[in-house]
Amino acid sequence: MxxxxxxxxxxxxxxxxxxxFVAGCGNAAATATATTTTTTTTVSxxxxxxxxxxxxxxxxxxxxxxxxxxxxxMGAPTAEPTQDLSAGLPHSDAKLETLLPGTIGEIPLExxxxxxxxxxxxxxxxxxxxxxxxALYTPWLATFGKTPDDATLAAATDLxxxxxxxxxxxxxxxxxxxxxxxxxxxxxxxxxxxVSPQKVANRSVQExxxxxxxxxxxxxxxxxxxxxxVMYVIITDDRALxxxxxxxxx
Numbered sequence: 001m002x003x004x005x006x007x008x009x010x011x012x013x014x015x016x017x018x019x020x021f022v023a024g025c026g027n028a029a030a031t032a033t034a035t036t037t038t039t040t041t042t043v044s045x046x047x048x049x050x051x052x053x054x055x056x057x058x059x060x061x062x063x064x065x066x067x068x069x070x071x072x073x074m075g076a077p078t079a080e081p082t083q084d085l086s087a088g089l090p091h092s093d094a095k096l097e098t099l100l101p102g103t104i105g106e107i108p109l110e111x112x113x114x115x116x117x118x119x120x121x122x123x124x125x126x127x128x129x130x131x132x133x134x135a136l137y138t139p140w141l142a143t144f145g146k147t148p149d150d151a152t153l154a155a156a157t158d159l160x161x162x163x164x165x166x167x168x169x170x171x172x173x174x175x176x177x178x179x180x181x182x183x184x185x186x187x188x189x190x191x192x193x194x195v196s197p198q199k200v201a202n203r204s205v206q207e208x209x210x211x212x213x214x215x216x217x218x219x220x221x222x223x224x225x226x227x228x229x230v231m232y233v234i235i236t237d238d239r240a241l242x243x244x245x246x247x248x249x250x
Contacts, residue, residue, distance in 0.1 A: 090114045093152045093171070099230060100156040100167050101248035104241055107162050113154035116141075116170070120148055129218070132191070132210040140187040146172055164219075165241045167249070168233040177226030181206065184231060185224060198223075201246040205234075225249065 089112035091097065097111040120134055137148055150172060157166040172180055185206040189195040194209040206224040213220035223234045223242060227250045234245045 090118075093154055096152060096154040096169055096171055096230070097156070099169055099250055100154060101245065102156070104158070104165050104167075104244055104248070105163050107158050107160065109156040109165075109167070110159045111154065111156045113152060115149060116151040116153045117148035119153050130210075130212045130216070132193070132212055133222075136184065136187050136191060140184050141172065143183045143187070144172060144175055163236075163241060164238060165234075165236045165245065167245050168235070170231045170233070171229060175229065177228055177230045177232075180231040181224045181226035201243050203246050205246070 089110065091111075091113055092115060093113040097113050100109070100111055102109055102111075116137060120137060137151075141147055141151060152171045154169045154171075155166055158164075170180065185195050185208065188208045192211055194207075194211065196207045196209075198205050198207050200223070203225060208222050208224060210220045219235070219237055221235070221237065223236075223246075225232045225234065225246060230250075232249055234242055236242050236245070
């Protein structure tokens, strides 16, 4: 849920998604590698095998086909799962993406969406760059008898890196956003994160701080907000951007 910089993701989606995937792990300042323009190619990426309930995941709620599943989930013996993302950013739930603002601070935001399991499988973590959020998703969803295959993530971020902002939307079919956010904050607190309720722009949010990342001087803060059946997470170190994001969300 905090800013991430991953060589795997840079290879996967080029410089564009190096900025997009700031949501989980990485340095608070953009790296030179992330700003290099590259051509996206078809690459191998680890994807989680679908659960029995994957067919009812939020990725199909907008009437679109779910993220491609590989032959590995069909019982292939040794083939490495692959996903062709050379056509650009994935949009497995375009309807969920529409809930996110298109601009913040007059800077256009790029949007994408995918099953949460695909998002999680694409991450790489190191001791110097911990991905605390990755450890939260599975136990959080287990509270509802769900897995990351059942959840969908949509995100919007500034690919130009003019602004330090990413806004995420999580959807789990059948569950209210307030219930999802309360359970997520509880899971973060159980994991040793600092959790503090706040009022921003007349909206109730939970401020979550990953202590491991904070101790390393990395961007470690996110704000959790819920509306209807969606849980939103805003990652930014700029209070003005947080305020504008909350105003523009549903």
